[in-house]
Amino acid sequence: MTDELASRLQPIVAAAVTTAGFDLDSLEVQRAGRRQLVKVVVDSDDGVGLDEVAEVSRTVSAALDENEHVLASAYTLEVTSPGLDRPLTQQRHWRRARYRLVKITPVEGSAYLARVGHAGKQRVRVLAEGRIKDVHYQSVAKAVVEVEFKQPPADDLKVLADDADHTAAATEKEESK
Incomplete structure (x- = not known):
């Protein structure tokens, strides 16, 4: 009912x-x-x-x-409003978690920590273990924001910002074809 x-x-x-x-x-x-x-x-x-x-x-x-x-x-x-422990299940959740540290549990494999970058329609770009990685939303079993008590490393934020600029330029070039 x-x-x-x-x-x-x-x-x-x-x-x-x-x-x-x-x-x-x-x-x-x-x-x-x-x-x-x-x-x-x-x-x-x-x-x-x-x-x-x-x-x-x-x-x-x-x-x-x-x-x-x-x-x-x-x-x-x-x-x-949603709590910090809300799972990231939609693109807008990932977009709103930009630059935040998240724990990603993939459908297959072990859980890992990553910092969120650009959230596209089908996948999100994350910085994990010093490398940019594409993560398809459907490959994620669960993802939640981790609480951080200090500022994120400036180098990590720069890598993600530079990647977002590159991703935006590539997307714009692709759409203009």
């Missing part, structure tokens, strides 16, 4: 979140006694602050109130 309800609410909530200028990262509906708990996770390239979460919450609440026939019961709305 809650999965069915979530799928009916998804376009309503997605439109409200988009109107507020954010991306809907996930939507979950749970039964909480007589009420429904509607959990909405939003994100953006610039991150999401507390004031913005409040704004999105008001926008989503108004949209749910306008479509109260879909919920057909009292609800509690919870709007939040």
